[in-house]
Amino acid sequence: MAHDHNSKEKVVYVGDSRVKKYKKNNVPLDYSAYPGNSEAFIPNFLLKEWMVGSVFLVGFMILTMSHPSPLGYPADPTKTDFVPIPDWYFLFMYQLLKYPYTSDAYVVLGTLVLPGILFGALMLAPFLDTGKERRWYKRPIASSLMFLSLFATIFLTMVSWQGYQHELEELNIIPEHLERAEKIAAGLEEPGGKEAEPIAIVNKESEGYEIYQKASCVSCHAVDLNGVSSMPSLLGIGDKHSKEEITDIIYNGFGSGMTGQAQANLDAGLTEADLDTLAGWLAEQKAPAGEEAPEEATESH
Structure with missing residues (x-):
């Protein structure tokens, strides 16, 4: 350019041809520029599908961990x-x-x-x-x-x-998984599927046990006190009822499911003293320390 200070003189800038000009464009092309005028399958569409699948998988894993699958009992071909x-x-x-x-x-x-x-x-x-x-x-x-x-x-x-x-x-x-949940809640089975240790009969050599075997109780609650069919167990009933309460149940019944059995037993040859001994023996039926009697024992029939 000129070296004097004439303000009317035209100034011309000459670039260096050795410096290359690079044009960078980081903005991706619009989908309309692709063949078919749709979204590119790789990587756009595929990446979005993977992200949605990952979110669904995480949610499914959380649901699986928070709600374990209900398990029934081992397969039994004789169960009809x-x-x-x-x-x-x-x-x-x-x-x-x-x-x-x-x-x-x-x-x-x-x-x-x-x-x-x-x-x-x-x-x-x-x-x-x-x-x-x-x-x-x-x-x-x-x-x-x-x-x-x-x-x-x-x-x-x-x-x-x-x-x-x-x-x-x-x-x-009753579906098996619901039956298992009820047994776990009643203390008859442990959550891992292992059967809970049964409560043993207390003072099996007592006169009260001999009277129990002769009484009408045995027809509903079995010789081992575990109950028959839908009848409840009497094991651990002493944790739920006192001798006086059991005596009242024998004479007057319990709720709407059982009527008094005293007269039937007296007619069968037992005496009131035998029924008193029986009530005292049943009151002794308690779970060992640290264990709870099953809820079924509260509904003595």
Whole structure:
């Protein structure tokens, strides 16, 4: 440029051609620039799917740890009052196989053909439905099949569960995991599935035990005091009732489930002194120190 101080002189800057100009653009292209005018599968779409899957997996693990799966007892082929049922996510298939056209002579249709068509169509959906429209109401065929499948799955699951509950009520069966929870709450079983140590009969050589074996009590509560069928155990009853209370139960009954048994025992040959001895012996039936008597002992029949 000029070296004098003329303000009207034009100033021209000459750049150095040895310095290269780099143009950096860190902003990714819009999805419309990609083939098909959609989001790039790798890495954009795949990364989002992985993130959603990871969140779902963490939530599922937390749910599994906070609510352990209900466990029944070991399989017993001689148990005839067991009602089998699959996990909840297979209830719809379980119900489907109950219908005549998917069982018996058509069992292959219900177990192989129909599930194969459904899951095969799900796998082929991206190849069969190649339209670019994303709004569900503008894709009538795909949307109708989706809603139909969703409705059928929910309906079959509900019908299967209601049928299972109805069957339990008809057969008067308590599911094994509920039965185990009740036993754990009553102290008859430990949470790990280990049977709790039974409470032993106290003073088995006493005259009271001989009288008990002759009394009508033994027909409902068994010789070992463990109870028969739905009748409660008398082991540890001394922790719940005193001798006076047991005497009152023998004469007047207990609640609405038991009537007084004194007269029946007197008619069978026992005396009032025998019943007093029996009440005293039953009051001695207490759990060892550090153990609790089962709740069933409070409902002496």
